[in-house]
Every structure is written in structure tokens, then in C-alpha cells.
Amino acid sequence: MDDKSMDHQSENGDAENAEEGPLLVQLRKEKENMETEFGQKRAKFKELFLQKEVELEGERQQREALMEELRALQRELDETRSLLLVTQCEQENELESERRRHHEEMASLQHILKENTEEALRSSGRYEKELVRYKKHAERLEQELHELKAQQAQDSDNSVENLEESMRKAQEDAEMLRSLVVPLEEEIKALKDKLRSTDEQLHVYEAAFTGLVHGLGSGTLSDAVRGSSPAEVLSHLDDKLNSLCKGLQAEKASRSDLEMYVAVLNTQKTVMQEDMDQLRKQFQEVCQLLEREKRDHTCLKRTWQMANDRFLEAQQAHVRDLARLQAVLTADQQRRLAHLRRADANRPASPRRKDAETAALPPVSSAAGTNSELVPCPVQEPELQEALHSVSPLPTSSPKPGHRFTAVEPRLFSKASTLPGRATNDQRMRSSPADLNACKLSPASLLAAKQSHRRSLSSSDLPSDTDNCLAVPAARGMEDTRSLGDYGGAILNAGGIGLTGDQLSALSDETPEMEARRSLMEVARTEHDDGFCVGKRVVSDKEWRLLEEELKRLRERLCQPCEMCSNYELQLQQVQRDLDRHTKELGTARQDLSHERDYRQQLEQRFADSATDVQHQMSELQSRLSASEAALAETQQAHAESSQQAQQELARLHSQLVALRDQAQRLEDENNQLLGRYVAKARQLQDEPINLPDSLEELRFQCLQLQEDLIKVQLDKETLEENLRGQILFLRDQASSELNCKQQIERTLTHEADQLRRQLDQLISVREELEKERQVREEKEKCLQACEARLAQLTSQLDERVVSLQRGHDQLTTTKEKLEEEVQRLRSRVQTLQAELDNSEAVQRDFVKLSQSLQVELEKIRQSDSEVRWQHEDDVNECSGCKKALHSRKEKPHCSHCGKIFCTECLGRVVRSGPKLRPFPVCNVCHTLLDRDTAPYFSSEPPQTPS
Known part of the structure; x- marks a missing residue:
């Protein structure tokens, strides 16, 4: 319709142009306004789009930077954890190695102390024997001296010649004694030097004998010898040595008694534990038996109830039958x-x-x-x-x-x-x-x-x-x-x-x-x-007889007792008796259990006392664990370094966060600047002149085209807004997730820092304990030094006393060597005789086994003439030689000569026979009988003993 009007207007010419002039101006103004608005909106959309792209790019870069930092922090955290774990493992390994080394040192020290104790005991025994011998020699000399004095007194009364002769003999005796004393003194000096050099190596391990050695006194050997006779010196040394031996024997006896007491306590503990386990098992069995008896009693009670109900039903049925019979009587x-x-x-x-x-029956009152x-x-x-x-x-x-x-x-x-x-x-x-x-x-x-x-x-x-x-x-x-x-x-x-x-x-x-x-x-x-x-x-007579018979049967049924009830009654009585018996047994078992519990508590108290003593002894050994202080210091240093690195990393992350905030502020400022630039561009577009077409048709066409472009732009605007809105939501979610991730990382780091702080506190407490242990160790070392000084003093005194006991060491050594050679010769002879005796007994046993085996084989050969030699597989279940169990037919091969069944090991020998010399498997006995060139089967090993 619009097109037709436009064609009609174009035909009219200039008349119409005059009328349309104001309309074109108005349309041009509207078009300009629309273009201006469209340019502004397009500039705003473009600006907003560029701004969102910039923000998105910034957020993406920030996200990538945060992810990189997160990965770096995670790597550093993993490295810190691995370092901490390695440090802990190294510390544990070092502690274990130190503990093992301390145990080994203690074992070696105990072994050395035990060897020194045994050596001291042997030396004291040897010295005691030497003292006895020296005492006998001194007594003999004193007896000779008394005899000489008596003889001299008798001779002085007789004549002067006898006096001169006695003086000469006395001088000879004095010279003889001097010749004996001088070598003995030289020998004593040499033995003293040798003993001093030996005791310098052992004085550290003889702290256990300080009390015993202290009882020997403080006098020296020279003081004891000076102004005393040889008999008094020997008696004095004998007394000292006896006291030393008694002290050593008492310590050895007390140690052996303690070991025996500990062994007896361990044995009693083991026995009591076994008894307790056995009693516990018996108590559990009794409880299970009681539960089973209760269940049986409940089942029997239920069965009794069922039987009682059946009995009542039967009685009710009998009463009904009697009522029916009564009803039919005339x-x-x-x-x-x-x-x-x-x-x-x-x-x-x-x-x-x-x-x-x-x-x-009570009396019944009757009426008048x-x-x-x-x-x-x-x-x-x-x-x-x-x-x-x-x-x-x-x-x-x-x-x-x-x-x-x-x-x-x-x-x-x-x-x-x-x-x-x-x-x-x-x-x-x-x-x-x-x-x-x-x-x-x-x-x-x-x-x-x-x-x-x-x-x-x-x-x-x-x-x-x-x-x-x-x-x-x-x-x-x-x-x-x-x-x-x-x-x-x-x-x-x-x-x-x-x-x-x-x-x-x-x-x-x-x-x-x-x-x-x-x-x-x-x-x-x-x-x-x-x-x-x-x-x-x-009723008739026949019916009456039937009623009588039925009545008899009912009476018989009523008179018969219920077998089920009697059986249930017997079972119930038996269950009650069993329950009483089990109750008594349970009471007895509980009494025994209470006694055993009391006895076990006493034993545990004794063991606890013994354990406290052992713990007191072990506390001295645990004092040496202070060597782990260096490892602990290293661990603390590593922990301090890791905590410092974590703090540095947190500071770096904080600085990066501040930098990111500054960058976001800068980007926002730039965005505002760009927004002002695009506004200037829109103004420039608005200031440009508007060129409209001259004809109405072109103007209308341009308006329609602009309207379509406006619709497209609006659609693009809505699409872009939706896309931007979705991107904004996505970016917000992403930012919130990154923020949550960041907070989670911060919480994780805070938690790890707290854990490291707690570990540091634990290490500090351990360090304090180590300081206490170090103080205790220093005190123990001071005590040890005092004991070593006392031991050195006592060792020097012991050296001076033991020198006097080494005078006859050479003679005893030679005698001992001779005796040892004699003992060795006799021992070798005894070993030789014992070996010969063992060989003869073994040969005798082999001969006995051989004779028994040969007798059995001979008896079997004699009996084989009266029966079939070939044994059937189903009749034999074991090897005829080694008595090994045989199950299948494949495991039951026959001997080709005697026909008996053997295992594959017993049929390992082969005999060739026949014109073609075919190999035949045979047993050991048949191989010995058939092959005369080889040794018999009993030559290498004894035969099986016949069962």
C-alpha cells in the first residue's frame, strides 16, 4: 500500500514536493537523532566490550600468576615436608645406632668385667695355694731353727767345741737363709714391676672390688715385714688373702643367688601364666556349658508345657466321653x-x-x-x-x-x-x-x-x-x-x-x-x-455291650500313665541335678580363680619390685643417650630454616598480592580514560554532517534499511549482553573459586606452621630433657672420676700387697706347665680311647642290626617256598624295605627276582640277566644274592632294623 502511494506521489511532480518539504526535514532530523543514538550506543557497547576483554585478560593473567605461585608454594611445601621427613628418619636412625652402640659397649664392658673377675678369682686361688706352700716351708724352717737352738743350748753346756761347732752351723744357716732371701727379694721386685704393668691395664674395670680391697687395710708390705718374723709375715698375708677370697666368694654367691632367684621368678611367672590361661579356658568352657544347660532347660520347659497342654486336652476328651456315656444311660x-x-x-x-x-468325703446333711x-x-x-x-x-x-x-x-x-x-x-x-x-x-x-x-x-x-x-x-x-x-x-x-x-x-x-x-x-x-x-x-443289649467295652477301654486309657510326661519328668530331674552340679563346679572354679588372682597379684608385686631394681640399673645406661643431642640440634636448625623459608614465602606472597591490587587499580584508571576517548569519538560522529537522499523513495528505503539495521543491532546488543553477562558470572565464579583456593592454601600453610610450631615446642622440651640428662651425666662423670681416683689408690695398695705373693711364681708356673702337659697327654689318650670305644659300639650295633636283618631275610626266604612270591598291589600299602607308605599302583613297583613291592628308592639297583643281558630292577637283598662281584648292601650302611 505504501509502494502504490509512493508511485502516485511520484507522478504528481513538484506539487507534491512542495507539500513534502517539512516532512523530509522532520524525517532527516529523526534519522540524525537515531544515528546519533545508535553511534553512542555502539560506542558504549564497544567500550564495554573492550573493558570486559581487558578485565578478563587481567583476571586471566592474575589467575595464571596465582596458579604459578600456588604450584611453587606446593613444590616448596613438598620439599620442606620431604626434608623434614628425611631429617626425622636420619634422627631416628642415629638414635637407633647410638642406642645399639651403647648396648654393645655395655655388653663388652660387662664381658671384660666378668673376665677380669674370673681372672682375679683364679689369681686369688693360685696365691692362696702359694701361701699355703710358703707357710709349710716357714713352719719347717722354724722347726729346724728351734731344733738348732735346743741343740746349741745342749752343746753350750757340754763343751766349747760344741759351741764353736754350733756357731759355725748357725753362720752356715744364716748364710743359707741369706742366700735364700736375696734371690727372693730380687724375684719379688721383678714380679712387682710385672704386676704393676699388668694392673695398669686392668685398674679401670675393677671398681666392683673396691669394698673388698678396702678391707685389706692401709698398711704396706714393708711395714708388715719390718720388725716381724717370716712366720708372722706369712700369717698376716694369709689372713689378708683369706679375707679377700671370702669377699670374692660372697659376691659370687650373692650374684649367683640373684641370678637363680630371677630364674626361679621367671619360671614361676611362666607357670602361673600357663595356669591362668588354663583356668581361663576352663572358666569359659564352664560358662559355655552353663549357657547350653540353660538353653536345654528352656527347651525342656517348653516341651513340658506342650505335654501338659496335651495331657489336659486328653483329660478333657475323656471327661466329654464319660459325659456322653452318662447321657445315654436309662x-x-x-x-x-x-x-x-x-x-x-x-x-x-x-x-x-x-x-x-x-x-x-464330707458328711452330707439330709432334709426332714x-x-x-x-x-x-x-x-x-x-x-x-x-x-x-x-x-x-x-x-x-x-x-x-x-x-x-x-x-x-x-x-x-x-x-x-x-x-x-x-x-x-x-x-x-x-x-x-x-x-x-x-x-x-x-x-x-x-x-x-x-x-x-x-x-x-x-x-x-x-x-x-x-x-x-x-x-x-x-x-x-x-x-x-x-x-x-x-x-x-x-x-x-x-x-x-x-x-x-x-x-x-x-x-x-x-x-x-x-x-x-x-x-x-x-x-x-x-x-x-x-x-x-x-x-x-x-438302647439295646448289643449297644450296651459296646458301651461297656468302650467304657473299659476308656478306663484303661485313663489308668495308664503318660510315658511322655514321665520321660520329661526324668529329663527335668536330670537337668536340675546337672544344673546343681555345674553351679557347684562354677563356685569352686570361682574360688580357685580368686585364689589364683591373689597369688598372681603377689607375684606381680614381686616382679614389680624386681623391675624397679632393674629399672634403676638401666637408668644408668640410659644416661649415655645424650650423644643424640647433636642430631637434635641439627633437626632444630633444619626446622628453623624451614620455618624461616615459609615466613619468607608468605612475605613474598603478600607483596605479590599488594602488587596485584595496584595493577587492578591501574587497569581501572586506564578503563576510565578509554571511556572518555570513546565518548569523544561519539561526539565527533555526532558533529559530522548528515547527508540524506533527495527523493522520497530513497528516503523511505533508507529509513527501512536503518530500521532493519537497528533491529539487527538490537539483536546483536542483546546477544552481546547475554554473552557478557555469562562471562561476567563465569569470571565471578572463577574469582570466587580462586579466592577460596587461596584461602584454603592459607589455612593449609597456617596449619602446617602450627604443626611445625608444635614440633618445635616438642623439640624444645626434648632439648630441656637432654640438658637435664647432660647435667645428670656430668654428675655421674664426677662420681666416676672420684671412683677412678679411689680405684687407683686402692690398686696401688693392692700392687704393694700382691708383690709378696709372687715369690714362688716361677716354680708354680713350671709345675703348672708340667701338670698341663700331663693333663693334655692324658686327655688325648682319653679322647683316643673314647673314639675307639664309640667305633667299637657303632660296629657292634651295626653287626646286631645286620644279624637281625639277615635273620629276617633268611626267614623270609625260607617262607617264600610255601607261598607265592609275587605280591599283589592291593595287598601291600608300604615298602618292604624302608616301610614307606605307598598309595597308588604307580608307586608300587615289584622286584624282578623276589616279586615283592618296594619304593623307587629301594629298587635303585639293576641286574643284567638273560641271553640279551636285559636290565632288571631288583632290591638290595636280591642284588647281593645275584651279583657276586659287588659289595653287599650292608657294607656301606647298616640295614633297616626289622620291626
Whole structure:
């Protein structure tokens, strides 16, 4: 439509141009305004786009820089951790090596001390022997001197010649003594020098003998020798040496006693631990057995409950059967039964039964003579007596002759359940086997009931139904009579109840069958009151006999005890006995366990005391662990360096963060500057002249084109805004994630710094402990130096005392060498004789084995003539030679000569035979018999001993 109007206007010419002049001006102004707005918006969009690109580039660079820093920090942190781990491992290794070295040094020192102690003991023994020999020699010299003095005194009395001769002999003796003393003094000096050089090497390890050596005194040998005779000097030295030997022996005995005591304590501890383990196992077994017995008791109790329920159901079924039998009896039959009951009651009963009847049946009060026309009869029938016997231990009782007879209705039988005081289910669950046994009939009452029933039951003596029908209305108006259920309840109440209330209620409650039967009987009774006559029978003789037989079977079933109940009762009693026995055993085991626990506590107290002593001794050894101080110092230095590096790294990161903030501020300033530049450009575009087309069609076309360009620009603007918005959100998320990562790194570094700080605190505490240990070590070293000085002093004194004991060392050495040579010669001779004896015994044993083996083989060869030599694989399960077990047929090869089965090791020999000299595997015995050129099988090793 617009195109048509434009064509029409173009045809009109100049007239229309005059009219369209103001419109073109207006359109041009609108176009200029739109171009100006479009330029401004495009400049703003471009500026915003460039700004976002710059920000994105800056954020990307910042992110890359932070990632690089993070990786560098992670690498440095890993290196620090590895260095710390290596340092800890090195420290642990050094501590372990130092500890091992200290243990080795202690072991070596103990070994050296032990060797020195043994050497001192041997030297003291040797010196003691020398002193004994010297003492004997001094005594002999003193005896000769006394003899010479006595002889000189006798000679001086005789003559001067004898005096001169005695003087000459005295001078000779003095010269002889001088010749003996001078070499001895020289020898003593040489031995003293030698002993001093030897003791200079051992004086460090003889601190244990300070107390013993201190007891020898402070005098020197020269002081003891000066002004004393040789006998006094020897006695003095003997006393000193004896005291030294006693001290050494006492120390050795105390040490051996201590070792023996420790060994005995360890043995007792081991034995007690084994006993405790055994008692613990026995206690666990007893507990398991008790739990198993409890479970069995629970199962048996549940089974008892099931059996009790079954028994009650059976009794209820029997009562229902008796009620059915009673319902079909006629009055004539009931009358005859009453007659038989009176006959049985008139018979003399046993005193025991009379007492039971008197105790069971209470007296029944009768009314004034209104009921004299009724026939007297027993209150209970035989069937009901049997039923009552099954639920009560009381025997049946017969009524007195004065009691009146009343007909019993079937509905009144249910009144036996009206017993006072019902028991609950818990009482029934707690009913013991004794209560169930009390419910059973005594043998005498059962036999009497059976005999009376046999005498009373007869099909010809039953009363008629007429009396029953006549007696029913009268029975309703009688006050001196009672129903059968009431009478049975009175008997049960008088004689004592053997069953619980629930059991009696289960026996006596009416069932649906009993209710239906009672309703039928009431209906029939109302009809019988008007139409029945005397003597009319209800059932035939055949049916009556069947009823009698059924009644007998029911009575027999009621009289038989329940085998299941008796078995359960026996099992329950056995379980109770086992439970009592196990309870006693458990009490005994607990007492034993308490005794063992007390004894173990005493032993542990003793061991704790011994452990404290050992710990006190080990504390001296632990004082040498101060050598690990250097390693600890190195570790502290490494930790300080790592912490310093971490602080430097944190400072560097902080400086980089400040630099990044400055850079972001600078970029923001540059962005603002660029924004002002683009605004200037937009202004320049706005100031430019606007060139519009002259024709209206071109103007309209340009307007449409500008409108389309504006739509495209708007679409591009919206797309760009969406893209920029998404990029802004992405950059914000990225920045937040980087910030979170940075915070996580800072937290991790802070946590690690805290850990390193705690480790530093621990190292400081360890260092303080090491300082304390160093102080203790210095104190111990001072004590050790004082002890060494004391030991040196005592060693010098010991040197001076021991020199006197070395005078006869050469003679003892030569004697010892001779004796050692003699002992060595005798020992070699004894070894040679022992070896010859062992060889002869071994040869004798081999000969015995050989003779036994040959006898067995000879016996086998003799027996082989009477049986087949080839053994079957199924008959032999072991090798005939070495008795090795053989399982499969492949493991059972035969000997080609004797036919016996051997293993592959015993058939290792081969014999060639036949014209082609084929190889045949044979056993050792057959190889010896067949091959005469080789040695027998028993020449290299003894044969197997025959079993």
C-alpha cells in the first residue's frame, strides 16, 4: 500500500514536493537523532566490550600468576615436608645406632668385667695355694731353727767345741737363709714391676672390688715385714688373702643367688601364666556349658508345657466321653448301677481305703423325711469316679446308706469347675513335676476302682428309665441333695487340689458339644416327664455291650500313665541335678580363680619390685643417650630454616598480592580514560554532517534499511549482553573459586606452621630433657672420676700387697706347665680311647642290626617256598624295605627276582640277566644274592632294623 502511494506521489511532480518539504526535514532530523543514538550506543557497547576483554585478560593473567605461585608454594611445601621427613628418619636412625652402640659397649664392658673377675678369682686361688706352700716351708724352717737352738743350748753346756761347732752351723744357716732371701727379694721386685704393668691395664674395670680391697687395710708390705718374723709375715698375708677370697666368694654367691632367684621368678611367672590361661579356658568352657544347660532347660520347659497342654486336652476328651456315656444311660440302668454300688459299699474295705474315704468325703446333711420314698444310691457313678481319679489323687468314696438318691443331669456335670481361687497362667507355668505326680492315681486306688467297676457293670442289673424320669422333678425340689458336680467339687475341695485352677477350668468348662447336648437333654427331659413309662429301654443289649467295652477301654486309657510326661519328668530331674552340679563346679572354679588372682597379684608385686631394681640399673645406661643431642640440634636448625623459608614465602606472597591490587587499580584508571576517548569519538560522529537522499523513495528505503539495521543491532546488543553477562558470572565464579583456593592454601600453610610450631615446642622440651640428662651425666662423670681416683689408690695398695705373693711364681708356673702337659697327654689318650670305644659300639650295633636283618631275610626266604612270591598291589600299602607308605599302583613297583613291592628308592639297583643281558630292577637283598662281584648292601650302611 505504501509502494502504490509512493508511485502516485511520484507522478504528481513538484506539487507534491512542495507539500513534502517539512516532512523530509522532520524525517532527516529523526534519522540524525537515531544515528546519533545508535553511534553512542555502539560506542558504549564497544567500550564495554573492550573493558570486559581487558578485565578478563587481567583476571586471566592474575589467575595464571596465582596458579604459578600456588604450584611453587606446593613444590616448596613438598620439599620442606620431604626434608623434614628425611631429617626425622636420619634422627631416628642415629638414635637407633647410638642406642645399639651403647648396648654393645655395655655388653663388652660387662664381658671384660666378668673376665677380669674370673681372672682375679683364679689369681686369688693360685696365691692362696702359694701361701699355703710358703707357710709349710716357714713352719719347717722354724722347726729346724728351734731344733738348732735346743741343740746349741745342749752343746753350750757340754763343751766349747760344741759351741764353736754350733756357731759355725748357725753362720752356715744364716748364710743359707741369706742366700735364700736375696734371690727372693730380687724375684719379688721383678714380679712387682710385672704386676704393676699388668694392673695398669686392668685398674679401670675393677671398681666392683673396691669394698673388698678396702678391707685389706692401709698398711704396706714393708711395714708388715719390718720388725716381724717370716712366720708372722706369712700369717698376716694369709689372713689378708683369706679375707679377700671370702669377699670374692660372697659376691659370687650373692650374684649367683640373684641370678637363680630371677630364674626361679621367671619360671614361676611362666607357670602361673600357663595356669591362668588354663583356668581361663576352663572358666569359659564352664560358662559355655552353663549357657547350653540353660538353653536345654528352656527347651525342656517348653516341651513340658506342650505335654501338659496335651495331657489336659486328653483329660478333657475323656471327661466329654464319660459325659456322653452318662447321657445315654436309662433310669433302670442307673438304678442297677446304684444297686451294685451299694453292694460294693457293704463289703469290708481295707483300713487304708476306709481312712482315705473318710478323709475324702464330707458328711452330707439330709432334709426332714419328705424324701423317704426315694431309693438310696451312691452320689457318684463309676465313670465319674474314674474321671475324678484322673484329676485328683483322692480315692473314690461311697456314700452312707442314709443318703438319698437324686438323678444327675448332664448339665450339672459342668459345675465341678466352680472351685474357689483360680490360678493364673504364671502359676501353671511354674507347676513342677511334683504337682503332676500328685495328680496321678495311687496303684491301690486304681486297682480298687477297676475291681469295683468290673463287679458293678452288668447289662441285666441296670435300673429303668422310669425312676430316673420320676426322680428328676423331685430332685429339683429337694434341699438336702446336691448335684454331682457340686459333690465332686466338695470332694476336690476336701481332699486338696492337685491341679492348678487353669487346668481344672480347662477340664470342666463347657464345650460347644456339651452345650448342645445339654439343650437337647432339657428338651427330651420335658417330653419324658409326661410320656415315659417305667421299664422302657433306650438302647439295646448289643449297644450296651459296646458301651461297656468302650467304657473299659476308656478306663484303661485313663489308668495308664503318660510315658511322655514321665520321660520329661526324668529329663527335668536330670537337668536340675546337672544344673546343681555345674553351679557347684562354677563356685569352686570361682574360688580357685580368686585364689589364683591373689597369688598372681603377689607375684606381680614381686616382679614389680624386681623391675624397679632393674629399672634403676638401666637408668644408668640410659644416661649415655645424650650423644643424640647433636642430631637434635641439627633437626632444630633444619626446622628453623624451614620455618624461616615459609615466613619468607608468605612475605613474598603478600607483596605479590599488594602488587596485584595496584595493577587492578591501574587497569581501572586506564578503563576510565578509554571511556572518555570513546565518548569523544561519539561526539565527533555526532558533529559530522548528515547527508540524506533527495527523493522520497530513497528516503523511505533508507529509513527501512536503518530500521532493519537497528533491529539487527538490537539483536546483536542483546546477544552481546547475554554473552557478557555469562562471562561476567563465569569470571565471578572463577574469582570466587580462586579466592577460596587461596584461602584454603592459607589455612593449609597456617596449619602446617602450627604443626611445625608444635614440633618445635616438642623439640624444645626434648632439648630441656637432654640438658637435664647432660647435667645428670656430668654428675655421674664426677662420681666416676672420684671412683677412678679411689680405684687407683686402692690398686696401688693392692700392687704393694700382691708383690709378696709372687715369690714362688716361677716354680708354680713350671709345675703348672708340667701338670698341663700331663693333663693334655692324658686327655688325648682319653679322647683316643673314647673314639675307639664309640667305633667299637657303632660296629657292634651295626653287626646286631645286620644279624637281625639277615635273620629276617633268611626267614623270609625260607617262607617264600610255601607261598607265592609275587605280591599283589592291593595287598601291600608300604615298602618292604624302608616301610614307606605307598598309595597308588604307580608307586608300587615289584622286584624282578623276589616279586615283592618296594619304593623307587629301594629298587635303585639293576641286574643284567638273560641271553640279551636285559636290565632288571631288583632290591638290595636280591642284588647281593645275584651279583657276586659287588659289595653287599650292608657294607656301606647298616640295614633297616626289622620291626
